[in-house]
Amino acid sequence: MKKQGSSGKRSAGLTRSKPEPGYHHGELQEALIAASEAILAEQGAEGFTLREAARRAGVSPAAPSHHFGNAQGLLTEVAIRGYDALAEALRAAASGKQGAREKLRAQGLAYVDFALRHPGRFQMMFANKRLVADDARLKQASRAAGHAFETVVAELVGGTAKEAKTAAAAAWSTVHGFAKLALEEKFGSVRNEGGRREIMMTLDQVLNYLWPASGARR
Amino acid sequence: MKKQGSSGKRSAGLTRSKPEPGYHHGELQEALIAASEAILAEQGAEGFTLREAARRAGVSPAAPSHHFGNAQGLLTEVAIRGYDALAEALRAAASGKQGAREKLRAQGLAYVDFALRHPGRFQMMFANKRLVADDARLKQASRAAGHAFETVVAELVGGTAKEAKTAAAAAWSTVHGFAKLALEEKFGSVRNEGGRREIMMTLDQVLNYLWPASGARR
């Protein structure tokens, strides 16, 4: 079959900023990850297809297999970056406050904020069956994100390690469940900015209820 | 095109206990719902396909459309029954105990127990994009399940309606998040009975931490 000189499908500027080689892409891994994240952002987790990611990267449907094996491999890489971003957001939220309770509150808000701002990515991060669930780097990234919680919770509880683990599981469960239910529209619409702000206020009340300010007991 | 007498594909006894008519199934709706629930139980939410459900019911891939429109329609019906079962489980759990706190604890355990025993069904119930999310009966069933929580929570909190709503959101978020995280293996393996029992014990501690017995404060 004929060659296409230099351009062709790979020309929309969505895939590369650098010149543009022909047959060999050069940065296909990154291009595929970026394309996947774009799809997740636009269409959500259910909208992702491997072929569409390849299309956006300007390569054939078979190209991704050489870099990621299969769709799960690509999505695993996307999930890892998602966990990294989440962990960073949690650390940033805690570092801005002082006092364990304030840090935990800030982290809870940051967790749900992350989920509402990146629904597709968030859902994919927790869609084990679409990932290589036993991938070492994925498990590490997931644990690192969870660890950002535990450090703050340990500071708050100050009891035994077991108590800290229980409290961390409680905190994680609450914000994770709230985020999931919110994304499934159980707390009202989440597609407009106003609805999201209202949901964040509800979350604030929930956190205040479960972790009341010292002095205010129920 | 020839006919097949009376039997053929529809002969494994999986679809009907009654005689067995030929062209017309007779109870196709129920057969398709039962087949779908079986698939969800065996393969999880990701394993469901409309064609496989039709196959198990002994009909062609196009047959379901006449009863449910499309796959979302069928899954919506499955989800409705799931919510009904969940609501019933929550009511039963509460009715066995006395004292609002004990009722809430029992409901929380029942909620996660339901999720762990029927993972596929549970995941599908909350997979909005695979359902007809604005179906009136679905929303009603979902609300009814949530209501089973709210009544008990209201009894426990005893404050204003707004406070009760906040507390209900907190309780639902916690158990839902715990169930979701458990199903994604974040609290250890969930595929064997032993792992599940350990997870339920962790949940018990979490609930005790967030809703301590009156007298034991933190």
Added chain:
DNA sequence: CGCTCAATCTGAACAGTGTTAAGATTGGTA
């Protein structure tokens, strides 16, 4: 500089999916 070779990517195919349209079959009812 010229060659080779491993990495990269394509093309074509396969089995599977959900959905639709047109036609066959049938049970209830007028």
Added chain:
DNA sequence: TACCAATCTTAACACTGTTCAGATTGAGCG
């Protein structure tokens, strides 16, 4: 009994992920 609306099938379409043989290429080595 004859019809008709409900029910189901067949066939097709546009997708999907994955595989495999082969084309293309850049980088390193002689």
